[in-house]
Amino acid sequence: MPELPEVETVRRGLQPVMEGAKIVVAEARRPDLRFPFQPDFVARLQGQTVTGLGRRAKYLMADLGSGDVLLMHLGMSGSFRVIKPDNEAVSGEFHYPKGKDSAHDHVLFRMSSGADIIFNDPRRFGYMKVIARHALEDEPLLRGLGPEPLGNEFDAAMLARACQDKTTSLKAALLDQRVVAGLGNIYVCEALHRAHLSPRRIAATLSTKKGEPTDHAKRLVAAIHTVLNDAIKAGGSSLRDHRQTSGELGYFQHSFKVYDREGETCTTPRCGGTIRRFTQNGRSTFWCPKCQK
Numbered sequence: 001m002p003e004l005p006e007v008e009t010v011r012r013g014l015q016p017v018m019e020g021a022k023i024v025v026a027e028a029r030r031p032d033l034r035f036p037f038q039p040d041f042v043a044r045l046q047g048q049t050v051t052g053l054g055r056r057a058k059y060l061m062a063d064l065g066s067g068d069v070l071l072m073h074l075g076m077s078g079s080f081r082v083i084k085p086d087n088e089a090v091s092g093e094f095h096y097p098k099g100k101d102s103a104h105d106h107v108l109f110r111m112s113s114g115a116d117i118i119f120n121d122p123r124r125f126g127y128m129k130v131i132a133r134h135a136l137e138d139e140p141l142l143r144g145l146g147p148e149p150l151g152n153e154f155d156a157a158m159l160a161r162a163c164q165d166k167t168t169s170l171k172a173a174l175l176d177q178r179v180v181a182g183l184g185n186i187y188v189c190e191a192l193h194r195a196h197l198s199p200r201r202i203a204a205t206l207s208t209k210k211g212e213p214t215d216h217a218k219r220l221v222a223a224i225h226t227v228l229n230d231a232i233k234a235g236g237s238s239l240r241d242h243r244q245t246s247g248e249l250g251y252f253q254h255s256f257k258v259y260d261r262e263g264e265t266c267t268t269p270r271c272g273g274t275i276r277r278f279t280q281n282g283r284s285t286f287w288c289p290k291c292q293k
Contacts, residue, residue: 002074004058004149004182005231010080011055017082017115018062022049025110033106034075034127044068044130045109057145057181068130071141075125083116145181149224154180156206156213156221164211166203170220172281173203180224185283186259187227193258194223196268198292199285230255258286266291 002010026045028037038044044066052063062070107119107128119126131139146162147154162179163170173179174188183191192199197216206217234255257267262277266288273290 002058002078003184003187004055005187005228005234007058007060007074007182008055008232010074011053011060013082014060014080014117015053017111017113018050018109018117019053020050021111021113021115022047023109024112025108027108029106029108033121033124034073035129037128038130041128041130045070050111056142057148057177058184059142063133067133069133069136071129071131071139072119073127073141075121075123075127077123078119078121078126081118081120083118085114144178146177146179147181149180149182150228154221156217159221160207160213160217161211163203163217164207168203169199169280170197170201170203170206171199171285175281175283183224185285186256187224187231189259189286190257191220191223191227193268193287193292194227195219196291196293198289199280199287201293258288261286 023045024047026042028042031037045064048068049065050062051065054061054063058073060072060074062072064070104120104122105118106121106124109117111117119128129141136142147158159180163173166173168176171188171192174183174191175185189199195216197220201216206214206220208214258275261275264275266273266275268288268291271288271291273288275286275288277284277286279285
């Protein structure tokens with residue numbers, strides 16, 4: 001499942017051809033993805049100008065001139081491909097050919113910028129929904145989401161307050177989208193390793209009895225910021241399906257410190273420990289028992 005860095009990478013790829021442009025043609029080439037398209041899905045998009053393209057947690061959000069918002073989720077295998085007027089896919093420095101099986105091209109936006117934006121999703125776990133902006137706060141898909149981990153509000157004090165009474169593991173708390181939005185298994189494993197904190201640690205240890213952040217909380221927030229920014233700069237992580245809008249792969253997977261490195265030596269200076277894997281809340285957790293406490 002794409003996490004925050006992958007979705008942010010896609011947003012940045014779509015922004016130049018989508019933001020400020022009109023959706024001249026909108027096509028839904030099947031009646032549903034993960035959920036059925038709304039009956040008026042195409043009608044509410046066609047002819048509308050995209051006034052802004054943002055991201056909330058793992059969602060892309062396109063503000064429309066009508067006052068609606070197009071909410072888009074990549075699901076497990078969804079990707080956007082941008083085709084320029086000369087029918088060439090937009091390419092980048094780290095370009096890899098992308099499969100063009102049109103059977104999985106389920107949604108098309110033809111923009112006044114001259115670009116075609118195609119949503120391809122073989123597994124069809126992605127989804128799109130048009131929502132009136134004034135109704136976003138009541139939207140079930142968005143309601144209850146925690147702060148953005150790269151936003152100004154997210155700091156050690158906020159994380160400590162959110163975890164103050166939690167008896168769950170630290171990893172489980174970080175994966176809870178109500179605590180912090182957009183984090184997933186890969187980047188939680190990586191951030192915990194960089195902060196030298198065990199994924200088994202009780203979440204409440206990020207807070208003092210008075211609710212103030214501990215040094216653990218400060219280290220963890222700094223690690224989350226670093227990991228996410230590094231991953232965005234690298235175009236995200238391509239393990240199976242993730243591609244940028246150019247068709248190129250992300251390459252942050254080459255910088256993993258623990259994720260998918262079971263049995264390898266820990267890269268922490270002077271540690272010498274061995275990366276281990278265990279199942280936690282139904283997900284694989286990778287960590288170094290020697291330097292993560």
